[in-house]
Amino acid sequence: MYDMILIRYGEMTLKKQNYRQFLRKVNDNIKNKCKHLEKLNFQNTNYRFYIYLNGESHQEVIDILDTVVGLSSYSLCKKTTNNIEEIAKVAIDIINDNRPSNNFTFKVETHRGNKDYPLTSIEISQNVARLIIPNIQGMTVDVHNPDLTLSIDLRNEGTYIYTQSIKGLGGYPSGMAGKGLLMLSGGIDSPVAGYLAIRKGVVVNAIHFASPPYTSDMALQKAIDLLERLAAYTSDGKINLYVVGFTDIQNAIRYNANSDYIITLMRRAMYRISSRFASNNKYDCIINGESIGQVASQTLESIKVVNDVTNFPIIRPLATYDKDDIIKLSRQIKTYDISIRPYEDCCTVFVPEHPVIKPDLQKVLIEENKCNLDKLLEGAYQSITKYELSTDNKFVLFSNQDKFTI
Secondary structure, X not given: OOOEEEEEEOHHHHOHHHHHHXXXXXXXXXXXXXXXXXXXXXXXXXXXXXXXXXXXXXXXXXXXXXXXXXXXXXXXXXXXXXXXXXXXXXXXXXXXXXXXXXXXXXXXXXXXXXXXXXXXXXXHHHHHHHHHHHHOOOEEEOOOOOOEEEEEEEEOOEEEEEOOOEEOOOOEOOOOOOEXXXXXXXXXXXXXXXXXXXXXXXXXXXXXXXOOOOOOHHHHHHHHHHHHHHHOOXXXXXXXXXXXXXXXXXXXXXXXXXXXXXXXXXXHHHHHHHHHHHHHOOOOEEXXXXXXXXXXXXXXXXXXXXXXXXXXXXXXXXXXXXXXHHXXXXXXXXXXXXXXXXXXXXXXXXXXXXXXXXXXXHHHHHHHHOOOOHHHHHHHHHOOEEEEEXXXXXXXXXXXXXXXXX
């Protein structure tokens, strides 16, 4: 019955001065992600975007739209004229195809985008309801809690009829808010932080710290797989991963500093490298998955001391999130099952028994000076390896990856 999809734009419509640019960007992202579906046709107006299916699978298109940032909602629909009788005729077919049971309640809701139309929204709903009720058995009106809502979107170019709205991701289309470097561990939090940044229009690439032999190829593969999941939410399905060899720095800290300060010193070293890389490669911010008080290194006192090594902008999308909320989001974006694979990243291999939770900067500097990190930091920076990841071509570092397929 349905032969098209109606798309409504998200919060980007609030950006009035940049409206046309935002509109063009999100429309291009939809078309790019659907380019392999050759039968589709597209039409856009100031407030809506329409996809004509022409026989293509509506579910495949909806699965794609579920990854497009900048959309408020979308609906499978049928287009007809602005004539009340024609609207009612199409409505009868749609209700018969979507009736929830033999006996059910319904109501009609109308959005009148065409303000020159001679009837009000309420009058349109009333007139359509009068025409369809005698033609559908077992259906009664309930305007407060109906089993089925028939929605009518009456616009200048025609009328669109549907019974369901699918919630979109919202946010701003990819590339509208600058470029961010995600500090990616192998845990649950950082991929979610990356996703939230992408939802706000940030182009995201990632930096990951590896410490072989303490961390394995399987831990690196986990980071790769996480980013390939996130790549689905980008406009082109691509993300770059930059891997830093961190073993020498980690050993220097482990063997020379007070063990209670290991995590603090490692985080400061990571921030130094990330800030230098971000600055040299024209990033606008660094993104990480820190959540206030979640672990010892994420108390406000620890964050302040770690942040002391850089003046580069740091974005912490999860700063006030509870762990349960983060896990819920990670399941939603399908990173959770990857994040919980049992392979340690370099932040978890040498966790002290009693990590300092309120570090004093002067004491931290004393411990840091014991480690002679300058040359090691330079060596780690020069070791950075680039991986170009995409949703099209899976990068498999670990040959037994099959068992982790979700």
